[in-house]
Amino acid sequence: MIELKGIxxxxxxxxxxxxxxxxxxxxxQTGEIYGIIGLSGAGKSxxxxxxxxxxxxxxxxxxxxxxxMTKLSESELRKxxxxxxxxxxxxxxxxxSTVYENVAFPLRLAHMDEAEIQKKVxxxxxxxxxxxxxxxxxxxxxxxxxxxxxxxxxxxxxPKILLCDExxxxxxxxxxxxxxxxxxxxxxxxxxxxxxxxHEMQVxxxxxxxxxxxxxGVIAEKGTVLDVFTNPQQPLTKEFISVLLSNDLxxxxxxxEVSDTPVPGSYLLVRLTFIGDSADDPVLAGMIRExxxxxxxxxxxxxxxxxxxxxxRMIVGMTGEPAAIDRALSYLKSKNLSMEMIGYVKRREVSxxxx
Amino acid sequence: MSPDIVPLISKALGETVYMVFVAMIxxxxxxxxxxxxxxxxxxxxxxxxxxxxxxxxAVVNAVRSIPFIILMVAIIPFTRFVVNTSIGxxxxxxxxxxxxxxxxxxxxxxxxxxxxxxxxxxAEAMGASPLQIIWHVMLPEARASIAAQLTTVIISLVGExxxxxxxxxxxxxxxxxxxxxxxxxxxxxxxxVIVLIILVQLVQFAGNRIAKTLDKR
Ligand SMILES: Nc1ncnc2c1ncn2[C@@H]1O[C@H](COP(=O)(O)OP(=O)(O)OP(=O)(O)O)[C@@H](O)[C@H]1O
Ligand SMILES: [Mg+2]
Numbered sequence: 428m429i430e431l432k433g434i435x436x437x438x439x440x441x442x443x444x445x446x447x448x449x450x451x452x453x454x455x456q457t458g459e460i461y462g463i464i465g466l467s468g469a470g471k472s473x474x475x476x477x478x479x480x481x482x483x484x485x486x487x488x489x490x491x492x493x494x495x496m497t498k499l500s501e502s503e504l505r506k507x508x509x510x511x512x513x514x515x516x517x518x519x520x521x522x523x524s525t526v527y528e529n530v531a532f533p534l535r536l537a538h539m540d541e542a543e544i545q546k547k548v549x550x551x552x553x554x555x556x557x558x559x560x561x562x563x564x565x566x567x568x569x570x571x572x573x574x575x576x577x578x579x580x581x582x583x584x585x586p587k588i589l590l591c592d593e594x595x596x597x598x599x600x601x602x603x604x605x606x607x608x609x610x611x612x613x614x615x616x617x618x619x620x621x622x623x624x625x626h627e628m629q630v631x632x633x634x635x636x637x638x639x640x641x642x643x644g645v646i647a648e649k650g651t652v653l654d655v656f657t658n659p660q661q662p663l664t665k666e667f668i669s670v671l672l673s674n675d676l677x678x679x680x681x682x683x684e685v686s687d688t689p690v691p692g693s694y695l696l697v698r699l700t701f702i703g704d705s706a707d708d709p710v711l712a713g714m715i716r717e718x719x720x721x722x723x724x725x726x727x728x729x730x731x732x733x734x735x736x737x738x739x740r741m742i743v744g745m746t747g748e749p750a751a752i753d754r755a756l757s758y759l760k761s762k763n764l765s766m767e768m769i770g771y772v773k774r775r776e777v778s779x780x781x782x
Numbered sequence: 783m784s785p786d787i788v789p790l791i792s793k794a795l796g797e798t799v800y801m802v803f804v805a806m807i808x809x810x811x812x813x814x815x816x817x818x819x820x821x822x823x824x825x826x827x828x829x830x831x832x833x834x835x836x837x838x839x840a841v842v843n844a845v846r847s848i849p850f851i852i853l854m855v856a857i858i859p860f861t862r863f864v865v866n867t868s869i870g871x872x873x874x875x876x877x878x879x880x881x882x883x884x885x886x887x888x889x890x891x892x893x894x895x896x897x898x899x900x901x902x903x904x905a906e907a908m909g910a911s912p913l914q915i916i917w918h919v920m921l922p923e924a925r926a927s928i929a930a931q932l933t934t935v936i937i938s939l940v941g942e943x944x945x946x947x948x949x950x951x952x953x954x955x956x957x958x959x960x961x962x963x964x965x966x967x968x969x970x971x972x973x974x975v976i977v978l979i980i981l982v983q984l985v986q987f988a989g990n991r992i993a994k995t996l997d998k999r
Contacts, residue, residue: 479907481903481906481907504909505909505910505911506909507909508906508907508908508909509908509909511907513904513907513908515900515903515904517898517900519898519900519901519903519904520901520904521901521919521922521923522901522923522998522999523922523923523925523926523996523998523999524922524998532905532908532918533908533909535918536905536908536909536910536914536918564998565998566998566999580908584908584909590907
């Protein structure tokens with residue numbers, strides 16, 4: 428378990444002090460993948476570097492499995508760091524060493540003998556899918572392969588924690604997917620606690636259990652990814668999420684006035700969110716069957732996953748007698764889903780939908 | 783061209799190579815650690831120690847700012863103290879070494895500065911000690927650049943050794959002055975120049991090759 432308590436970090440900048448972190452409290456449970464997301468300059472790197480003391484907090488405590496990292500001596504700290512692996516945006520491999528030697532590096536630091544080193548390095552290269560590249564140099568590898576070497580190296584000393592600072596930010600989307608898959612795999616196989624820093628909500632959505640949104644050196648919002656995704660509180664969080672969720676309405680409803688009360692000829696737009704198994708239920712079909720007097724039109728629909736939980740989103744438009752609409756709404760309310768009223772919008776005549 | 787020229791040149795070449803070789807080895811043994819210290823004791827580096835860094839930098843700058851010909855004469859008492867004589871090939875090596883140490887130190891410092899900070903940081907994150915970082919990260923990562931820089935030092939040593947030769951140190955410079963200049967032997971002068979050019983070319987060629995083999999970037 429990693430506990431960050433009241434972490435503050437102030438840099439002596441050129442024009443006065445820079446308060447990079449202004450009191451961060453965070454608890455990361457053993458075995459979970461914790462994502463930290465924020466805009467550039469929010470303090471993400473500073474925060475993750477405080478976990479392994481690459482950056483010493485100006486104030487506060489970093490407690491890992493009950494031990495306060497800020498109180499360790501230099502040599503105790505070096506020992507403690509061997510239990511914390513780290514991977515970087517720019518990989519930071521030794522360019523003058525082969526793939527094998529890069530992975531062996533932490534073991535050489537620990538004065539392990541050659542036979543033992545080989546016994547550890549080869550399975551790790553196997554795990555990251557680079558057995559065939561053992562004797563190549565980093566310059567001969569693609570970005571994704573370099574990050575795989577970085578991961579193997581981070582795992583060599585058998586850490587309990589893996590810190591990832593923008594580990595996929597230099598990679599294309601496809602390679603990002605495969606690296607994230609690998610990290611998730613390792614998290615499960617080795618029961619590793621993983622801290623992921625990113626500025627992309629996609630990364631959080633794909634692999635994280637929990638997320639903290641950091642803004643200007645403070646935590647704006649935190650919780651399980653499912654909660655934060657389906658019920659974001661802060662504008663910044665909503666912005667991060669909106670990048671992933673296209674909520675666009677068909678052109679016929681876009682740009683029209685949204686009113687809170689029924690207007691003749693308007694549709695009531697409702698956003699429905701299904702989580703987990705209910706995403707597969709034929710809720711909408713049931714509602715339409717039981718409320719034939721309500722004209723229902725589906726304006727947007729999408730089925731996605733948060734980590735491995737199915738997650739569906741829909742916007743429907745309903746029109747009909749107020750009493751009938753109320754009945755339809757209470758039918759939806761009785762189901763396992765979350766519902767948000769957008770409002771009453773009039774359909775407009777448009778020539779050709781240029782969405 | 784008279785027949786004495788071949789033994790003259792080969793003896794002088796032997797002396798030059800000997801002076802440069804021994805001076806280079808000793809200067810490198812002292813210069814590399816000094817260069818490492820110059821880099822690692824600077825601000826935000828792994829052995830940050832500003833007072834030491836300032837002293838080292840001041841000494842290095844001081845020695846580097848003295849022209850070789852003056853340094854050579856100025857340290858004659860020191861040379862006499864160290865090797866018991868102030869003339870001859872061995873005596874010429876003392877100023878060569880003194881002049882090359884700060885040169886090498888600065889070149890090594892520059893090479894190590896080029897090692898990306900992130901790579902050093904990754905090693906720190908893995909629990910490497912400062913000595914391990916120097917030995918397993920900085921020096922190996924900078925080796926190609928250091929090899930290229932040391933080639934430059936050897937070439938300037940060849941030039942300086944010729945100067946040292948002129949005050950009785952032997953070698954090609956000595957030969958050129960005594961025969962080519964004082965005895966009007968244009969053939970010896972020409973031969974010396976040609977040999978010097980070939981020597982420098984060979985050093986540069988070998989240096990480039992070594993740097994290239996070491997460079998895996
Ligand atoms: N060594 C330093 N000296 C002075 N200021 C620093 C230093 N490192 C970071 N900062 C400042 O601290 C703030 C937070 O920086 P940090 O690198 O943690 O941001 P980040 O969230 O990782 O951003 P990015 O997404 O761009 O990597 C920034 O304002 C930055 O300028
Ligand atoms: Mg950063």
